[in-house]
Amino acid sequence: MGVTRVEHDRETREVILSFAKSIQERDIVTYQHSRRVATYVQRLARYLGWSRSEARNLALAALVHDLGKTWIANDILNKSGALSVEERRKMEQHPVIGARILIGCDVHPFYVEAVLYHHEAWNGCGYPAGLQGEAIPMSARMLTVADVYDVLTSWRPYKNALSVDEARKLIIADSEIYFDPLIVDAFLRLLDISPNFTLPQQDMFEKQTLHYPPHLDDF
Numbered sequence: 001m002g003v004t005r006v007e008h009d010r011e012t013r014e015v016i017l018s019f020a021k022s023i024q025e026r027d028i029v030t031y032q033h034s035r036r037v038a039t040y041v042q043r044l045a046r047y048l049g050w051s052r053s054e055a056r057n058l059a060l061a062a063l064v065h066d067l068g069k070t071w072i073a074n075d076i077l078n079k080s081g082a083l084s085v086e087e088r089r090k091m092e093q094h095p096v097i098g099a100r101i102l103i104g105c106d107v108h109p110f111y112v113e114a115v116l117y118h119h120e121a122w123n124g125c126g127y128p129a130g131l132q133g134e135a136i137p138m139s140a141r142m143l144t145v146a147d148v149y150d151v152l153t154s155w156r157p158y159k160n161a162l163s164v165d166e167a168r169k170l171i172i173a174d175s176e177i178y179f180d181p182l183i184v185d186a187f188l189r190l191l192d193i194s195p196n197f198t199l200p201q202q203d204m205f206e207k208q209t210l211h212y213p214p215h216l217d218d219f
């Protein structure tokens, strides 16, 4: 007898959460970004009529969408300037690396697909496969919009956070280039009807002053 669906779900959840933990240890910026993307995509899935458990599964995939970055060298990962062609090529391996890690753990193809294809573009100019339009799994198309929205509205060492309005305009401009236009429509409608949709970015400096240098109280 095989494992029951519930047991399988629990195992998958544990595997994915342990990978999320490894991302947290390796790269706190990516981890916090992934948490916000998971929340956005879960809300989007519910808005599009996905069941609670389907939406939760997509959120789990979002938590590890950049898992492959844990295998990218620090000097590339944390580089604040433009990447060279070779560095970019390595960076663009991260969806494949992440998918391979999940396949190695026998994770259901639903999660593998979402991770593998989250940098595909609606017009076919994305990576790693160059899939186009509806050939890109729906999970990945949703993840792409949530992912980019968070990148745009977050502060990074090399860029300021855009306002919700500015991010909105850029996403509309890239609809049908990078994004499925129907997903963009749904995401923006959801954004409009949800007060406080955009999650605050945790203050990295606040965290650092808490732990570096350590206070005596911490011991």
Ligand SMILES: [Fe+2]
Binding pocket: 065, 066, 094, 118, 119
């Ligand atoms: Fe990514």
